Amino acid sequence: xxxxxxxxxxxxxxxxxxxxxxxxxxxxxxxxxxxxxxxxxxxxxxxxxxxxxxxxxxxxxxxxxxxxxxxxxxxxxxxxxxxxxxxxxxxxxxxxxxxxxxxxxxxxxxxxxxxxxxxxxxxxxxxxxxxxxxxxxxxxxxxxxxxxxxxxxxxxxxxxxxxxxxxxxxxxxxxxxxxxxxxxxxxxxxxxxxxxxxxxxxxxxxxxxxxxxxxxxxxxxxxxxxxxxxxxxxxxxxxxxxxxxxxxxxxxxxxxxxxxxxxxxxxxxxxxxxxxxxxxxxxxxxxxxxxxxxxxxxxxxxxxxxxxxxxxxxxxxxxxxxxxxxxxxxxxxxxxxxxxxxxxxxxxxxxxxxxxxxxxxxxxxxxxxxxxxxxxxxxxxxxxxxxxxxxxxxxxxxxxxxxxxxxxxxxxxxxxxxxxxxxxxxxxxxxxxxxxxxxxxxxxxxxxxxxxxxxxxxxxxxxxxxxx
Numbered sequence: 001x002x003x004x005x006x007x008x009x010x011x012x013x014x015x016x017x018x019x020x021x022x023x024x025x026x027x028x029x030x031x032x033x034x035x036x037x038x039x040x041x042x043x044x045x046x047x048x049x050x051x052x053x054x055x056x057x058x059x060x061x062x063x064x065x066x067x068x069x070x071x072x073x074x075x076x077x078x079x080x081x082x083x084x085x086x087x088x089x090x091x092x093x094x095x096x097x098x099x100x101x102x103x104x105x106x107x108x109x110x111x112x113x114x115x116x117x118x119x120x121x122x123x124x125x126x127x128x129x130x131x132x133x134x135x136x137x138x139x140x141x142x143x144x145x146x147x148x149x150x151x152x153x154x155x156x157x158x159x160x161x162x163x164x165x166x167x168x169x170x171x172x173x174x175x176x177x178x179x180x181x182x183x184x185x186x187x188x189x190x191x192x193x194x195x196x197x198x199x200x201x202x203x204x205x206x207x208x209x210x211x212x213x214x215x216x217x218x219x220x221x222x223x224x225x226x227x228x229x230x231x232x233x234x235x236x237x238x239x240x241x242x243x244x245x246x247x248x249x250x251x252x253x254x255x256x257x258x259x260x261x262x263x264x265x266x267x268x269x270x271x272x273x274x275x276x277x278x279x280x281x282x283x284x285x286x287x288x289x290x291x292x293x294x295x296x297x298x299x300x301x302x303x304x305x306x307x308x309x310x311x312x313x314x315x316x317x318x319x320x321x322x323x324x325x326x327x328x329x330x331x332x333x334x335x336x337x338x339x340x341x342x343x344x345x346x347x348x349x350x351x352x353x354x355x356x357x358x359x360x361x362x363x364x365x366x367x368x369x370x371x372x373x374x375x376x377x378x379x380x381x382x383x384x385x386x387x388x389x390x391x392x393x394x395x396x397x398x399x400x401x402x403x404x405x406x407x408x409x410x411x412x413x414x415x416x417x418x419x420x421x422x423x424x425x426x427x428x429x430x431x432x433x434x435x436x437x438x439x440x441x442x443x444x445x446x447x448x449x450x451x452x453x454x455x456x457x458x459x460x461x462x463x464x465x466x467x468x
Contacts (some may be wrong), residue, residue, distance in 0.1 A: 004357025022193045022201070025118035026053040027174055031069055031111030033227040036120035036183065036266075037154050037310040040073045041042030041387045042335055050184065052267050054117045055193065055201055061085045063111040064092075065203055069268065072309075072404065074384040075424045082202065083111035090204065091216050098208035104215025116269035118144040119164055119172065119188075133270040142166050151280050153261035153314025155179060156337075160271060164251075176266065179344075183266060204275075216243065220263075222283070224290045230397035231263055232373045235441065236294075239287050240275050242444050246401035247291065248394050250369025254291060256324070257392040257401045258443065259284045261314025281348035284315025288322050300324040302368055304377050306403040307389045308332040312443070316340055320357045321349035327377055329388035330361035359432030372396045380405070380429060384421040393434075400434055402426065403443040411447060415463060424463035427454040 026264040031050035033039035039046035047323040062085060068078035080092040085108040091100040104373040110373060116131065123143050126136055137144040146162040158179035165173035176184040193201070194240075205212045223238035232249040239245055239260050246257040260283050262273040275283060291300060296308040303319040306312055316326050317340055328336050337359045350357065368375045383403050392401040409416055415423030431454055436442030440449040457463055 009199040020057065020059040022055065022057050022198045023118070023119075023370070024053055024055045024191045024193055025186045025188060025190070026051060027117070027444075029174075029184060029194075030060055031184050032182055033070060033073060035178065035181040037308065037339075038072055039386075040333075042154070042308045046073065050186070052117060052186070054114050056118060056194055061108060062202065063115045065117070065267070066284065072385060077417045079112075081110070083107045083114065085111055085203065087215060089215070092205060094205050097205040099204045099210040101204070101210040102213050102215045102218035104340045105218040106215075110224065113268035113270075113272060117267055119290075120145075122269065131269065135380055144268065148270045150264055151176070151281050151346055152264055152272075153310035154339035154342075156280070156342045157207075157346050158344065158351050160266070162269075168318075178266075193313035197201050222275060222286060224287070226294050230394070230399065233394045233397045233399055234288065236287070237446070239442055240283060240316075244443060244446065245287070246394070246399070246441060248369070248373060248375050249295065249298060250301065250373045250375055252369050253299040254290070254295060255301055255375045255392070256303045256319070258306055258312045258403055259315035259319050259326075260287065261311055263311055277384035279346055279348065281315055281321075281350065285321075285349060287315070288318055302327060303388055304328075304362075304392050305332075306392070306401075307335065307386050309386065309404070311401055312403050316359075317345065317350035317357060320355060325358065325360055327334055327362050329359045329379055329390050330363040331388035333359040333361040334335050356383055360407060364449070383425050383429075398435065398438050400430070400438050401441045403421060406430075406440055406442050406449065407444045408442070408447040409445070411453070413453055414460045415457045417462065420462050421466065424457060424466050427457035427463065430454050
């Protein structure tokens, strides 16, 4: 009897394993870059085609998320992340290996956050143990709505509502609203994955061994360091992963390029910040504290917001709280003042001052400090990336800092193909407006670009085709 029961149990387990499904759920629709404050004109609706997909198993916790669409007005991108509990998260670079692996990351949490994108997986989990921070409406086994909240740069604490429409059970509709604005609208569909295709999803891309990164770096990390590049001219790297900022010690105090803020992943349930625990102003507050340690006795005199995208200007309240003047392109000041003074902003250092934050417009050029460490803020104008931008020019050392207009991958004399329009546009502007001995620095790459290399950009096949 015992042996027969054991045999039946093994058979049941084998049958369960055989029948277990791996399912891909995709949402095809459009995302509102303007409402995200990443568009050409922040706050103005700018819907772009977007796809979110998640692959899940019936019998494991693992999940694979794939997204594609415009992360900025001028750049299409795609990304794939595989969460392999308990402790491995892999960025999949199938078209250009190697993959990047974060060992020691909290892969269980990562997997849960993206598995819930599939409404059927959410219902399965929520029926077992309610998901924290989420109010769910489930009717007849179908997810009808999710209500959550999060803190977004330039918006403050806002409600987020997911509304599901089951008029077609096989193709449910989803609308995500943030504080009443439509952020994402799409139609979903499921697809069963079978056989060798399943196995291929969870192994590293062939062709090169994955790059191993400590798990503490996932998804983003604050690891600041100071780089001295000239007399009284510095870069601070690692303000968060992929961000560096120009700092110039002028006669009036420190002048800083950009006020960084975190990035909230809106496809996750509940939405989470890439640098958790810091809130909207926390990243820039830590940046200011770091400057205080590195430059004791030197106040932060000014911060120049290079453009109105929330990851570059969302931390301005921290700089204002430190006594810094806040500068921005004239075209963006009205929007930024309204956003940064919003009553929905959570408590931060600026809140305690009980005053209005003023943003000073730069219409052409504005000089800060005196020789030998002058800084000139330069209005660059509209580009494929946005409606207005500032450059920060350390005049006497011949360094010029921009954000998002120039992001080189290498020292090649050709622009990146994935952001060709903006790179060629900026090269043309820089060659026509900067002294020939100028070195261009940028937020997201450590590559330094002499203006002579930008001349080569303009001579490249890609830029030549655009100009014709």
